Amino acid sequence: MPIQHYLQFTDLTADEYAWIFARAAAIKAKFKAYEKYHPLVDRTLAMIFEKASTRTRVSFEAGMYQLGGSVVHLTTGDTQLGRAEPIEDTARVISRMVDLVMIRTYEQEKIERFAAHSRVPVINGLTNEFHPCQILADIFTFLEHRGQGEEGRPDLQRLAGKVVAWVGDGNNMANTWLQAAELLGFTVHLSTPSGYEVDQSVAGVRSSASYRVFKDPHEACRGADLVTTDVWTSMGYEAENEARRQAFADWCVDTGMMALAKPDALFMHCLPAHRGEEVQAEVIDGPQSVVWDEAENRMHVQKALMEYLLLGRVDG
Ligand code: CP
Ligand code: NVA
Numbered sequence: 215m216p217i218q219h220y221l222q223f224t225d226l227t228a229d230e231y232a233w234i235f236a237r238a239a240a241i242k243a244k245f246k247a248y249e250k251y252h253p254l255v256d257r258t259l260a261m262i263f264e265k266a267s268t269r270t271r272v273s274f275e276a277g278m279y280q281l282g283g284s285v286v287h288l289t290t291g292d293t294q295l296g297r298a299e300p301i302e303d304t305a306r307v308i309s310r311m312v313d314l315v316m317i318r319t320y321e322q323e324k325i326e327r328f329a330a331h332s333r334v335p336v337i338n339g340l341t342n343e344f345h346p347c348q349i350l351a352d353i354f355t356f357l358e359h360r361g362q363g364e365e366g367r368p369d370l371q372r373l374a375g376k377v378v379a380w381v382g383d384g385n386n387m388a389n390t391w392l393q394a395a396e397l398l399g400f401t402v403h404l405s406t407p408s409g410y411e412v413d414q415s416v417a418g419v420r421s422s423a424s425y426r427v428f429k430d431p432h433e434a435c436r437g438a439d440l441v442t443t444d445v446w447t448s449m450g451y452e453a454e455n456e457a458r459r460q461a462f463a464d465w466c467v468d469t470g471m472m473a474l475a476k477p478d479a480l481f482m483h484c485l486p487a488h489r490g491e492e493v494q495a496e497v498i499d500g501p502q503s504v505v506w507d508e509a510e511n512r513m514h515v516q517k518a519l520m521e522y523l524l525l526g527r528v529d530g
Contacts (some may be wrong), residue, residue, distance in 0.1 A: 218523055219329045220337045222321070222418065223346045223393035228370060231398065233527060235354055235368040238511070238518035245280065245514065252282025253521055253530060258312040260286045261339070262295070263320040265449045269301065269485060270339045270347070273513035274316050281517055286312065314520060320450055328435035329332055335523040337516075342386060342450055343416055350482045351511040351518065353398070356440055358511070361479055372492040376400040379438035381431045382465050382492055383458075384412035387444045387484055388520040392417040392470040395424040402426075405434035431465050438475040443467045443492045459491075468494040470503060482508050
């Protein structure tokens, strides 16, 4: 059996997402009821961080402990990765000792090389190109607020016809939104400054049918069900900070943009946020913002993802 990795959003099918969202809802309900749920006793997750993190680290670490497992936390600086040990050798060694690996790194190609030499499933905790765990949480959060079917369960069918407005950089988050839209059947309105567009071949989508490009970020937000953005400068691109500040000045999600979206539109941001740059404080701290639910849901969806990758479709 080939190992099921989670390196990009397209690594799972719509049917598998429906399963994982249902499990995330069930696992979240147990957490809220202080009910013990330990399906991953004696399992170990290794987390490798080559970039900084707050949410990804805490959500994976707390989530794994809550499922009864344990965690090893590694960074470039405190491992031989920082002293040029090949990633292939690191993968061979670590994957003989743990059951699951989460990696946050630079090029997608690096995580793919790790996965190709790993005996255990590998999860993408963010690369330059993709951030699938974040979009998993974002869609789950959207469904919690706007897409509940029978008995309050997340219902993927409710995504049909929905519009997500992406205002800002054509980055790892934007690429992953495009993959999700193509797979799950909704539309993304993209507005990026000139020179920072999404590259369809990098995003890895088959066609342009599930997204539309807008020069004006206001037009991208018109009629949207969800407005979302991200930092102007992602990790690893700090040298471009000043140029980006100038280029992105008109790509700040403000109350004017939110007013053009649907009256019940939500606002999301993967965080960390810079109020006054990519988003106005009135928006991120306003009534349409669900950013704290979005951050919390990282943990619940990732618990469901880890359960699925290690145990398959279990009830409980
Ligand atoms: N959204 C997100 O991945 O946050 P961290 O960088 O804090 O992990
Ligand atoms: N696009 C951002 C997301 C941070 C969670 C980055 O890559 O830095």
